[in-house]
Amino acid sequence: MTTLLKIEGEVAKPLELGFEDLAKLAEAHQVGDVSRLDPKRSGDAVTLAGVLSLAQPKASARYLTLHSSRDDFHASIPLEAVRQKAIFIYRLDGQPLPVGSGGPLRFFVPDHAACHLDDIDECSNVKFVDRIELSAERGFDNRPPDEGTHARLHERQKSD
Numbered sequence: 001m002t003t004l005l006k007i008e009g010e011v012a013k014p015l016e017l018g019f020e021d022l023a024k025l026a027e028a029h030q031v032g033d034v035s036r037l038d039p040k041r042s043g044d045a046v047t048l049a050g051v052l053s054l055a056q057p058k059a060s061a062r063y064l065t066l067h068s069s070r071d072d073f074h075a076s077i078p079l080e081a082v083r084q085k086a087i088f089i090y091r092l093d094g095q096p097l098p099v100g101s102g103g104p105l106r107f108f109v110p111d112h113a114a115c116h117l118d119d120i121d122e123c124s125n126v127k128f129v130d131r132i133e134l135s136a137e138r139g140f141d142n143r144p145p146d147e148g149t150h151a152r153l154h155e156r157q158k159s160d
């Protein structure tokens with residue numbers, strides 16, 4: 001099994017999950033056709049709550065840190081704010097989500113704020129997420145700190 005996501009930190013059961021583990025999560029944790037939530041997104045997802053039900057966060061877990069080792073991008077956000085609404089998009093047309101769509105796994109909060117307007121902003125919709133960490137204190141976060149850095153990040157992505 002190829003690991004898509006490692007779950008670490010303040011959890012009773014640290015885990016590694018693959019595509020099939022996500023695909024076989026209970027129906028209640030599956031979100032088919034995410035374009036219903038945001039017309040700019042496509043594919044199928046599982047809920048963060050479903051993933052966390054496997055790892056069992058401890059009561060001390062207050063922050064969720066999302067890591068992408070592919071491009072060294074990281075965001076750390078308050079867990080409670082997203083616990084019941086965030087999802088991981090993992091499948092497109094029955095296949096693993098392609099890199100061009102932020103795959104193989106993309107974190108997504110449906111009603112996020114624009115970049116820089118909130119902790120839970122569009123920048124926190126981490127693409128290529130391969131590890132999540134639960135912690136009592138805020139974890140590592142290298143989202144662009146200002147508009148200039150943010151604009152350069154977007155420029156770089158256009159030329160990729």
Ligand SMILES: Nc1nc2c(c(=O)[nH]1)N[C@H]1C(S)=C(S)[C@@H](COP(=O)(O)O)O[C@H]1N2
Pocket residue numbers: 068071073101102115122123124125126127128129150153
């Ligand atoms: N891994 C990773 N995730 C990321 C980013 C990034 O550079 N790397 N950019 C963020 C920003 S600033 C935005 S606006 C959205 C853009 O997502 P899109 O390319 O799917 O439109 O992804 C966010 N997630």
Ligand SMILES: [Mo]
Pocket residue numbers: 115122123150154
């Ligand atoms: Mo952005």
